[in-house]
Amino acid sequence: MANAATSVMGSVIGKLADMLTDKYNLARDVKQGIRSLQDELRTMEAMLLRLEDKDDDQIDPLAKDWRSKVRELSYDIEDCIDRFVLNHSHGDGGSTANFVHKAIQMVKTLFKDRGIAEEIRRLKRLEARDLVGIDAPREEIISLLRCEDKEHKVVSIYGIGGQGKTTLAMEVYNKITEAAFDSRAFVSVSQTPDMKKLLRDILSQISKSHFDQSQMLETVEQLIRTVKECLKDKRYFILIDDIWNVWAWELVRSALPRNDNGSRIITTTRIEAVAKSCCTGIAAQMYQAKPLSHEDSQRLFFKRLFLSSDDCHPDLRKVSDDILKKCCGLPLAIISIAGLLANRSKAVEVWVNVLRSIAAAVDKDSPIDKMKRILLLSYVDLPHHLKSCLLYLSVFPEDYAH
Structure with missing residues (x-):
């Protein structure tokens, strides 16, 4: 039962994330509602994961009842999302705000259930402190990204695997206000990158129309030109995660125009030489990830x-x-x-x-x-x-x- 509830909850959270992409072009207040709904559902998911570790005879009846309600709620929200996607494909997106409002109200009702509310509040307090030792490095990197408004800036985070470089970079990415930039994107390069897919991933986050057109492009060079054209007059913020070699960075960099609009780039890598390459010839700063105290x-x-x-x-x-x-x-x-x-x-x-x-x-x-x-x-x-x-x-x- 707990496995089933956790599985469908994960699916719902993933579908909500998809709704936030440029694919659906939702209003700002609707996006804020979806993000709020995601936060609440992640807390529920954390609670479900805790119940997964217990046998049914170790779970009190109130918690079992709450778990069943969460499962049914997850199915209901997933059905609503699927209907929204279907309607959107037929040109009807007018019911989105109503769906988001209704889903949030259902979640709030579940949070009011007696017996589980205090556990939920405790989980939310844990969640707020979940990222240990990240506050100081996050603020340090944010300060490195602050420079003259029109200056193009790169910060490269490097260090051995397992140090939380991606988590740190994502914290910075999420902390810096979205409204400060025309376009934002987060992509992962990995050890054996598919550069066509990577460039299309960037396009999918910065421009729905350019992404749709990119399906017709066959070469990396064409995709580079498309990304560059899309970003040339914009103030953008791009996070390039897990770069393993210099050539991969140079290829990605060629798609990111060096303009005077105050654009920002964060890169992460395990290799110091790659970090140095990311910082060559531009206003840039290397940041070595540190182990926890x-x-x-x-x-x-x-x-x-x-x-x-x-x-x-x-x-x-x-x-x-x-x-x-x-x-x-x-x-x-x-x-x-x-x-x-x-x-x-x-x-x-x-x-x-x-x-x-x-x-x-x-x-x-x-x-x-x-x-x-x-x-x-x-x-x-x-x-x-x-x-x-x-x-x-x-x-x-x-x-x-x-």
Whole structure:
């Protein structure tokens, strides 16, 4: 039941995200309503994920009833979205605002259910603090992007995998007001990029008409010219994530006109030489992603296992410190180990055994190799059906989204 509810909720959130693209050209207030609805549904999704970890006999009747209502609500909203998409394809988009208003009211009604409301409020407070140690670097990068209004500026975030570069870049991207720019786009390059797809992804976010026309274009060069033409007189903000080599950046850069409209670009990469290339010949700044401090590592670790660090038994604190030392301040490693421990008994001997497994695997490795081995340990600990699921997903190319 919980799996079904979580699955349909994820589908609904994804469809709402699609409605925010230029494809539908919705009014600003409608878009704000959809974003508000997304936020509420993500909180519900977080609650459903917590219920997933429990057997039905461990869940009280009120929570079960709420879960059933959420599932039905998800189906209703998904039906509304599907009808909207169908009507839009026939030129009728007038009912969008009514649909969004109705969906928000249904969500608010569910949030008022007794017995679950306090848990929801607690989850929302956790959600607000979910990104540990990100405030200072986010503000630093925003300050780097501030310069003369008309100056073209690039900030390149670099560092080893698992440090949260993409999360940091997205936080900056979301924090800077959308109204300050004519066009915005976020794309991921990856290790084996499909440059045609990447350029079309940019077009899909900056101009629906140009994107539609791009389906007829066959070469990368044609797409570059189209993106460049679309952006030449605009103040744009583009986030280019996960660049692996210089040639990929140079190709993307050739599509982004260097104008005097105050445009901004953020890039992320694991490779310092690529970061330097992103910053060559323009007003630019490199920013090296830093590992989490021990205090922030503790906050992230305990937040994944308890409501707060105060809920951790004193006997577990020493072993948790030793576990965190092995994670080298890498958020991905910390989250993975916390996820592994979340499904085990909170007994000292259990955590010590996990520590021994980590130590045996990572003591002689570099930080990035340590993280890979920690991820492997987390994979080995998964139940069989989830291992099969992950192996199935691995047949898709990197960044495959269809």
